[in-house]
Amino acid sequence: MTIIITGGAGFIGSNFIFYMMKKYPDYRIICLDKLTYAGNLSTLAPVMDKPNFRFVKMDICDREA
Structure with missing residues (x-):
């Protein structure tokens, strides 16, 4: 299974x-x-x-990304 986590570099996201x-x-x-x-x-x-694990630097508001 693949899980996508947004905001994962923050306190709550990284602990999740x-x-x-x-x-x-x-x-x-x-x-x-x-x-x-x-x-x-x-x-x-x-x-x-x-x-x-994979990290992607992107803004989820950026539709093209």
């Missing part, structure tokens, strides 16, 4: 990603985040090298 990756290690997790004042990419450092 950690939870999901621990509870469902076979799921593919895609994190979408614009990285504004609330997002910090370094919070995702523990999972950035995992094969089932």
